[in-house]
Amino acid sequence: MSDHVTIVEVGPRDGLQNEPYTIPTEVKIELIERLADTGLGVVEATSFVAAPAIPQLADAEEVFGRIQRKPGVRYPVLVPNEKGYERARQVGADEIAVFTAASEAFNKKNINCTIAESLQRFAPVLERARADGVRVRGYVSTVLGCPYQGEVPVAEVVRVAEALHEAGCAEISLGDTIGVGTPAKARTMLETVAKSVPMEQLAVHFHDTYGQALANIHACLDAGVRVVDSSVAGLGGCPYARGATGNVATEDVVYMLNGLGMKTGIDLMALARVGDWIAGELDRPRSRTGQAILKR
Ligand code: HMG
Numbered sequence: 298m299s300d301h302v303t304i305v306e307v308g309p310r311d312g313l314q315n316e317p318y319t320i321p322t323e324v325k326i327e328l329i330e331r332l333a334d335t336g337l338g339v340v341e342a343t344s345f346v347a348a349p350a351i352p353q354l355a356d357a358e359e360v361f362g363r364i365q366r367k368p369g370v371r372y373p374v375l376v377p378n379e380k381g382y383e384r385a386r387q388v389g390a391d392e393i394a395v396f397t398a399a400s401e402a403f404n405k406k407n408i409n410c411t412i413a414e415s416l417q418r419f420a421p422v423l424e425r426a427r428a429d430g431v432r433v434r435g436y437v438s439t440v441l442g443c444p445y446q447g448e449v450p451v452a453e454v455v456r457v458a459e460a461l462h463e464a465g466c467a468e469i470s471l472g473d474t475i476g477v478g479t480p481a482k483a484r485t486m487l488e489t490v491a492k493s494v495p496m497e498q499l500a501v502h503f504h505d506t507y508g509q510a511l512a513n514i515h516a517c518l519d520a521g522v523r524v525v526d527s528s529v530a531g532l533g534g535c536p537y538a539r540g541a542t543g544n545v546a547t548e549d550v551v552y553m554l555n556g557l558g559m560k561t562g563i564d565l566m567a568l569a570r571v572g573d574w575i576a577g578e579l580d581r582p583r584s585r586t587g588q589a590i591l592k593r
């Protein structure tokens with residue numbers, strides 16, 4: 298099994314979409330550029346969604362249009378529909394992510410449609426992406442629990458992941474949106490999905506509400522996943538998942554992976570400095586690892 302793990306840094310998107318204060322466009326651009334300088338290979342940059350739904354990312358065109366893209370680094374963006382696709386393409390995005398959920402109740406709040414309707418909405422986006430040579434990631438939210446309906450059957454996660462895979466998504470990210478998962482449950486969910494979608498095309502996305510994210514990632518690495526989503530300084534949350542805290546911190550994930558002898562290509566000290574800077578800008582706490590290694 299490969300010892301290389303791809304980290305998908307979602308801080309500039311998942312991390313910033315839920316912040317209570319307006320973040321200057323300059324700070325967002327600096328964050329994306331500094332993250333790409335740490336050795337990260339994938340930095341999710343922003344979302345081309347409706348501004349009233351996510352006011353924090355209403356400057357997506359300006360952010361994406363102004364970042365200096367580093368060769369070899371991928372910059373996917375979230376797209377909920379064809380309108381979002383057109384906006385993203387207009388400023389040169391060449392990789393996108395569509396997003397739906399395994400729970401009807403969450404999907405309705407988040408993107409105002411049923412799961413089936415969301416898949417119908419994505420069909421023309423995926424068709425255009427295929428024709429344009431644009432890579433598409435598909436997110437499935439609420440894979441281990443929903444803030445509105447509670448338990449989410451694994452069979453639903455499998456059904457939605459399979460549908461996204463069949464529709465042409467190159468990678469499916471399984472999101473524990475509210476961070477309620479625990480290791481054995483997370484591993485079973487991943488292994489069950491991997492019977493229908495190849496493990497090489499799966500990613501895991503943990504929010505850290507109950508402090509379980511690292512343990513969950515470890516269990517999923519054991520099961521064979523090699524793509525992990527995380528957010529610098531543990532920023533993040535979804536405005537449609539109240540009470541959920543940030544994503545697992547990228548610094549903590551990289552520290553754990555280094556300890557396991559796995560490779561990420563990321564300079565942990567450089568990443569910790571970026572985490573320290575953005576936490577200061579947003580008046581947020583540092584990651585555990587960031588605090589520890591910057592003090593040494
Ligand atoms: P809707 O109101 O049903 O859409 O929203 P609509 O098609 O009826 O359009 C309503 C208005 O929005 C129209 O404007 C459209 O033009 C406009 P009006 O005519 O009234 O002036 N509109 C847009 N504007 C800009 N860009 C667009 C766009 N689309 C429509 N792309 C919609 C449906 C999906 C658009 C809306 O609900 C939305 O944007 N939702 C986004 C929610 C979101 O971004 N949530 C956070 C990301 S998901 C997440 O965080 C989970 C994840 O991290 C994984 C995990 O943790 O589980 C990925």
Ligand code: MG
Pocket residue numbers: 311472474502504534535544
């Ligand atoms: Mg998320």
